[in-house]
Amino acid sequence: GAVVSQHPSRVICKSGTSVKIECRSLDFQATTMFWYRQFPKKSLMLMATSNEGSKATYEQGVEKDKFLINHASLTLSTLTVTSAHPEDSSFYICSASRGQAYEQYFGPGTRLTVT
Amino acid sequence: DQQVKQNSPSLSVQEGRISILNCDYTNSMFDYFLWYKKYPAEGPTFLISISSIKDKNEDGRFTVFLNKSAKHLSLHIVPSQPGDSAVYFCAASSSNQGGKLIFGQGTELSVKP
Numbered sequence: 001g002a003v004v005s006q007h008p009s010r011v012i013c014k015s016g017t018s019v020k021i022e023c024r025s026l027d028f029q030a031t032t033m034f035w036y037r038q039f040p041k042k043s044l045m046l047m048a049t050s051n052e053g054s055k056a057t058y059e060q061g062v063e064k065d066k067f068l069i070n071h072a073s074l075t076l077s078t079l080t081v082t083s084a085h086p087e088d089s090s091f092y093i094c095s096a097s098r099g100q101a102y103e104q105y106f107g108p109g110t111r112l113t114v115t
Numbered sequence: 116d117q118q119v120k121q122n123s124p125s126l127s128v129q130e131g132r133i134s135i136l137n138c139d140y141t142n143s144m145f146d147y148f149l150w151y152k153k154y155p156a157e158g159p160t161f162l163i164s165i166s167s168i169k170d171k172n173e174d175g176r177f178t179v180f181l182n183k184s185a186k187h188l189s190l191h192i193v194p195s196q197p198g199d200s201a202v203y204f205c206a207a208s209s210s211n212q213g214g215k216l217i218f219g220q221g222t223e224l225s226v227k228p
Binding site for chain 2: 034044045101109
């Protein structure tokens, strides 16, 4: 159990367009979902924490108007990168928690490339 | 400010020997620690964790040691196998900060046959 999926697995978009990434908990209800970003050979950086039905809590330095997070149900959260630029190119990973926040199950990640 | 640090970016070990991955932290409020294994272009996979009330937790070939006074934890893998080759991340969490995970930079382990 505790499977988390992400879609798409990779996406290439043009600068100025918006991209939506979906994160789904397949076999459990996630009370909290997290969005991370990983640069090459770097750590996973927490971007935001979202709870179903409420606004996401963004980490310091993360632009909430650029990275829109929607957590519409207990099994789905979406991250929309608005007006994407090449510097937004990265590996985005979501995770879901069904109890204690430190018990997170990670999705396979989405590779975003902005040209 | 890097609250969780893995100072060795890479480690190479012979198959069958012990792999020791180290992690240091600065925030004394962290009360739960986890190790994750990650392959390229995949999400992290949970390996083992330890609560701050313990100093050791063992699960098969994996053992995590916690030294609170030194703010240091380590992951021991014995015997190491080629399939263990991956990037290993340590992460720390504080229950009074919502339990969110703070990750180290990762250590790339290579186990040679």
